[in-house]
Structure formats: C-alpha cells, structure tokens
Amino acid sequence: MELAIFLAFALLAVTSALVVVSHRNPVYSTMSLVITLIAVAALFVLLGAPLLAALQILVYTGAILVLFLFVIMLLNVGRESRTSLGHGGQLWGALAGATTLGLLVGALAWARHGGQPLAPVAAELMALRPLARALFWEYLLPFEIVGLLLLAAVVAATVLARRPEAGSRPERER
Amino acid sequence: MSIPFAWCLLLSGLLFAIGAAGALTRRNGITIFLSIEVMLNAANLALVAYARQLAERAEDLASAHAGQVIVFFVLAVAAAEAAVGLALFLAVFRNRRTIDVNRLNLMRW
Numbered sequence: 001m002e003l004a005i006f007l008a009f010a011l012l013a014v015t016s017a018l019v020v021v022s023h024r025n026p027v028y029s030t031m032s033l034v035i036t037l038i039a040v041a042a043l044f045v046l047l048g049a050p051l052l053a054a055l056q057i058l059v060y061t062g063a064i065l066v067l068f069l070f071v072i073m074l075l076n077v078g079r080e081s082r083t084s085l086g087h088g089g090q091l092w093g094a095l096a097g098a099t100t101l102g103l104l105v106g107a108l109a110w111a112r113h114g115g116q117p118l119a120p121v122a123a124e125l126m127a128l129r130p131l132a133r134a135l136f137w138e139y140l141l142p143f144e145i146v147g148l149l150l151l152a153a154v155v156a157a158t159v160l161a162r163r164p165e166a167g168s169r170p171e172r173e174r
Numbered sequence: 175m176s177i178p179f180a181w182c183l184l185l186s187g188l189l190f191a192i193g194a195a196g197a198l199t200r201r202n203g204i205t206i207f208l209s210i211e212v213m214l215n216a217a218n219l220a221l222v223a224y225a226r227q228l229a230e231r232a233e234d235l236a237s238a239h240a241g242q243v244i245v246f247f248v249l250a251v252a253a254a255e256a257a258v259g260l261a262l263f264l265a266v267f268r269n270r271r272t273i274d275v276n277r278l279n280l281m282r283w
Contacts, residue, residue: 006177010185017189017212021196026204033208036189040215047182047226052218052245059249064211064256071260072204075267094198098191105187109180117176118223119230125238134239135246146250153254160261163268 006046013039030068034061048121051128182223189216203263203273207256214252218245 016035023029037060044053124130135143189212196209225241228234263273270278 003177006181010181013185014188014192017192020212021192021200021205021209026202026208029205029208033211036212037215040189040219043182043185043219044222047222048229049222049225049242049245052222052242052249055246055249056218059253060211060215064253067256067260068204068208071264074264075204075273091199094195097198098195101194102187102191105190106180106184109183109187113178113180113183116179118179118182119227120176121226122229122235122238124232124235125226125229130235131239131242134236135243138236139240139243142247146247149254150250153257157257157261160258161264 002046006043009039009042009046012036013043026072027069030065030072033068034065037061037065047118048125050126051131179223179227183220186216186220186223189213189219201274201276203266203275204260206275207259207263211252211256214248218248221245221248 013036016032016039019032020029020036023032037056041053041056044050044056193209193212193216196212197206200206200209221241221244225238228241229238266278267273272278
C-alpha cells in the first residue's frame with residue numbers, strides 16, 4: 001500500500017517536472033510546478049515529515065509560485081519571450097550531462113543502500129516538540145540569520161523592482 | 175510491502191537531473207528559475223528520506239531532526255532567492271525588453 005502511494009506520487013512528480021522544463025509557455029510550466037510541489041509534499045508526509053509538507057504547500061505553492069505568476073503577468077510574457085529549447089549541441093550536451101548525473105546518483109544509492117527497505121516512521125520523528133527544540137535551540141543562530149536574509153531579500157527586491165522616477169534616470173531602450 | 179530506501183534517493187536524483195537539464199537548456203529566465211526550484215525540491219526529498227532512515231536508531235535522532243531543519247532553511251532561502259531573482263528579471267526586462275538569457279550577453283567575454 002505504502003509502495004503504491006509512493007510510486008503514484010513519484011510518477012506524478014516526475015511527469016509534472018518534465019512538463020515544467022519542457023513546456024514553451026512559462027504559465028503552464030508554473031502551474032505544472034505546483035503539481036510537482038504538491039506531489040513532493042505528499043511524499044514528505046509519507047516519509048514522516050508532515051510539518052515540512054505543510055510548509056512546502058504554504059510557502060512554495062502559496063507564496064513563491066504566486067510571485068512567479070505575478071512576474072510573468074507583469075513581464076507580459078507573450079510570443080516574444082516564449083522561447084523554445086536551446087540549439088542542438090547545447091540541448092544534447094545538457095541532456096547527456098543530466099542523464100549521467102541521474103545514473104551516477106542511482107548507482108551510488110544502489111551501491112550504498114541497495115535493497116534496504118525504508119525504516120518504519122519513528123514516533124519521535126513525527127513529534128513536533130523535538131523538531132521545534134532543534135530549530136529554536138540548537139539552530140537558533142542560523143534561524144535568526146535566515147530571518148535577516150529574508151529581510152535583506154525583501155529590501156533588495158523592493159529597490160530592484162521599483163520603477164525609477166521619471167526624469168531622474170532615463171530608461172535605456174536596448 | 176515497504177519502499178526500498180534506494181528508490182527515494184533515485185527519485186531525488188531523477189528530479190534533480192530533470193531540473194538540471196531544464197536549467198541548462200532553457201533560454202527563458204523564468205523557466206530557468208522554475209527548473210532551479212525543481213532541483214531544490216529534489217535535494218529536500220533526499221534530506222527527508224535520510225531523516226526517516228536515520229530516525230530508526232535513537233542515537234541518530236538528532237541528525238534526523240537536523241535534516242528536517244535544513245529542509246526548513248532551504249525553503250526560506252528559496253523564497254529569498256525567488257524574490258530577488260524575479261526582481262532582477264523585472265529590472266532587466268525594463269532595460270532590455272527581453273529575458274532571453276542568450277540575448278543578455280553584455281558581460282560575455
């Protein structure tokens with residue numbers, strides 16, 4: 001049963017990820033990424049991380065992808081930006097590299113953990129208290145630094161995306 | 175019937191490879207970003223799978239929680255990266271009227 005659920009969501013994640021990287025229209029790519037992220041969130045639940053699954057759906061599909069859709073809308077990605085894949089050599093090179101990477105990871109995983117079944121979900125893993133303790137006690141400093149990083153990112157994004165005032169700096173056309 | 179552990183890592187590697195191929199071949203800046211998000215998620219999947227595997231032994235439980243905390247940080251950094259990156263593309267589009275990365279070759283040698 002667990003295996004069937006895993007295979008179903010793995011298949012969903014892989015097919016929708018293929019659509020993400022191959023579709024010509026960025027809006028469809030973004031919507032397909034939503035499906036990938038939800039499938040990966042379901043796998044998180046299966047692997048004993050329900051909190052991360054909830055965060056994944058809230059932060060990724062709720063915030064980041066909406067941001068993507070807004071930017072696509074602002075840029076008015078029409079026919080001009082709807083570019084296809086790169087030219088022949090680049091395309092085949094990248095595909096060969098990605099296949100090699102996937103095979104290497106698969107071979108490594110098999111050599112190290114071949115046939116080993118997944119451990120049953122430990123009750124301590126699902127408990128929120130130890131996770132919260134790890135996050136807000138052992139990793140408190142990185143947590144605060146991430147908060148600072150997010151603040152810096154918000155300020156930087158606001159400055160970058162702000163429309164320059166008319167007359168102060170002429171917009172360079174091409 | 176339980177899931178072989180290697181399959182989780184295999185799925186993670188497959189998703190990462192798909193994302194890498196997309197990031198290398200696509201020319202639209204937004205789609206490159208989407209491919210990078212796929213790669214980040216593949217890494218997260220491997221971390222969560224290892225967390226479940228490590229939690230089996232009581233002395234490795236701290237490492238399992240550390241893995242989940244790293245996933246949390248990856249989510250936060252991905253959010254920051256998306257915000258800044260998309261703002262950069264907005265600024266680039268305003269100046270150059272394109273986000274085709276092959277045409278943004280001002281700094282190419």
